[in-house]
Each structure stands twice: as C-alpha cells, then as structure tokens.
Amino acid sequence: MRKILTLIFFIGLITEMAFAGAPVPGDPAPDFSLKTLNGKQISLSELKGKVVLIGMFHICVPCMNQAMEFNKVRDQLDEDKVAIIGINTNGDSKEAIADYLSKFPEKVRFPYLMDPTKSFYQDYLQREMPTVLIIDKGGILNARVPGVGADQLVPYLKKML
Secondary structure (H helix, E strand, O other): OHHHHHHHHHHHHHHHHHOOOOOOOOOEOOOOEEEEOOOOEEEOHHHOOOEEEEEEEOOOHHHHHHHHHHHHHHHHOOOOOEEEEEEEOOOOOHHHHHHHHHOOOOOOOOOEEEOOOOHHHHHHOOOOOOEEEEEOOOOEEEEEEEOOOHHHHHHHHHHHO
C-alpha cells in the first residue's frame, strides 16, 4: 500500500511539474496570432476591450459539444462585447479540421482557428479536453475550466461586461 501511495504522489508531482508555467487566473493572457480556416488572421491583442471566450479543442465529441454550447452563448451575447473563438490546439491539418466541422449538427458561429505549430497549446498548456478560457477586457486570464454549458457561461460573462 505504501508503494502505491508513493507512486500516486510522484505521478501527481510529475503532472504538476509538466504544467508549471501555464497561465492561471489572474495572469496576463499570452498574446497569440492564428489563422481561421479561410485564412483570416486573428490575434488576442486586437480583441482588447472585449471579454474573450476561447475553446481549446481537438477533433473529439466533447469538443464538438462545447462548440455547440459556444453557439448558444453567441446567440445571447453581443458580438461587440464578447469575442468567441475556437482553437484546434492539436496541430491538425486544415482539411482534417474542415472535415470534422462539417459533421457538427450546426455550423459554428464563431471563428475557428488553427494552431499548426502548437504555439498556443505550448503557451497555455491544455490540461482537459476541451479547455475553456475566459479573458477579461484588460487581457487578464479570468477563468480556466473544463467543458462548461452556456447556462453557466452566459451569467458569468454578463458579470464581466
């Protein structure tokens, strides 16, 4: 039993060390500049003054479900005040991402960015799949959570406006 507890302790320690340096709520959000599938460049710095909701996604069902929750948020909050972005953080090809998005029950109503070099992934260190980030108007990371529904996101975001 003691060996198992020691092993669990070291696995936890290694996991924490692997994610050391990831921004946590209260930290300035690292800037990024990535392209959408149709080639439009979007950077965090150009969104300053807006609350920014980001989904760190891979090609998976939980990420699809989160994207559909983001659509519900998009329907309820003003685009001039809240920017919503999905980012494929797995480095998947444009073709693979487009194929994946074509299978969604409805089209995403927010920019979906590609991170081919995994630079965003390296700066933000994704822990859960999906990971939801909320950045305040001043560029400070306000929240970092696993998948969350629109019914929780909308009231939280409204308080930040």
